[in-house]
């Protein structure tokens with residue numbers, strides 16, 4: 001059965017559905033990958049996103065697509081596939097990894113190839129002037145990809161530089177209703193006719209699939225996740241990644257699979273209400289995320305830490321904020337490296353804050369609120 005759903009143009013590549021199946025959480029076994037891809041198809045999704053570094057994901061996708069064609073008549077060539085490679089290694093190393101990806105996915109050519117995690121300036125240098133440049137010339141010359149893009153968890157300036165490099169025609173960014181700090185970058189990319197994929201809007205943006213009572217009440221009559229999705233789609237974000245791990249994860253996507261229309265007045269009221277509730281809870285201690293306080297001599301990511309404070313105290317998403325805070329310093333360049341305990345109370349940031357926040361005090365408070373004692377190990 002062919003499912004009709006709206007598609008949006010994604011950079012220089014093939015058109016994609018408003019939702020993309022992210023396959024990172026589908027890698028347990030072939031049955032799981034098979035049933036999630038099948039459900040994605042019946043939801044109207046035509047775009048799969050994966051990476052060589054997602055365990056067995058590429059192999060399972062290759063197998064699942066073959067089986068779906070044989071058993072369900074879900075035609076293989078109708079899927080648009082994006083995979084990603086890490087920005088490291090010399091030409092031969094990346095070339096071999098990429099050939100492996102094609103082999104695992106059972107493809108001769110991939111639609112979209114993203115450089116996975118341009119998080120540091122050396123990663124962008126690798127693409128623009130290093131071995132990555134040589135590799136990209138090779139894939140393009142040999143017609144092995146339709147287009148090249150990037151994903152990034154890096155700084156605003158680095159992402160801006162990557163977008164302006166004119167090398168990439170799509171990008172995967174962290175874009176969320178509760179964290180709008182990268183929305184202007186998405187708009188810059190869209191203006192340049194790049195495709196934009198929102199990474200994990202359900203989870204990394206505030207765990208909207210498990211909302212607090214505060215958030216649920218504020219977003220009524222909508223579910224916060226539905227509103228978060230609608231917010232991004234109405235901004236023209238090409239496609240939203242859905243990191244499904246079970247069939248029910250597709251429910252809201254199925255409802256919104258053709259939702260390209262502007263926000264309705266009742267959606268706007270609900271979104272404003274969420275903001276209003278957050279403002280009421282935070283009062284004059286809300287960090288407006290303007291970044292004027294940076295740089296901090298101790299390299300503390302002040303806006304990121306205070307954003308977690310906003311999300312936990314303003315919207316009640318405490319567990320989410322704790323998880324993210326306790327990951328600081330433990331995920332290499334994929335997340336922040338210094339938490340609030342590195343503040344030396346030099347007060348350099350204080351006069352730079354237009355909201356006149358007592359930043360060192362708020363950092364300390366956030367640290368006390370979110371830091372978890374290391375969990376006791378079973379064998380201790």
Ligand code: SF4
Nearest residue numbers: 296343344346347349
């Ligand atoms: S007071 Fe703390 S956060 Fe502010 S600039 Fe000094 S070290 Fe950085």
Ligand code: SF4
Nearest residue numbers: 287288290291293353
């Ligand atoms: S200057 Fe103040 S409001 Fe702006 S990001 Fe820093 S702490 Fe937040």
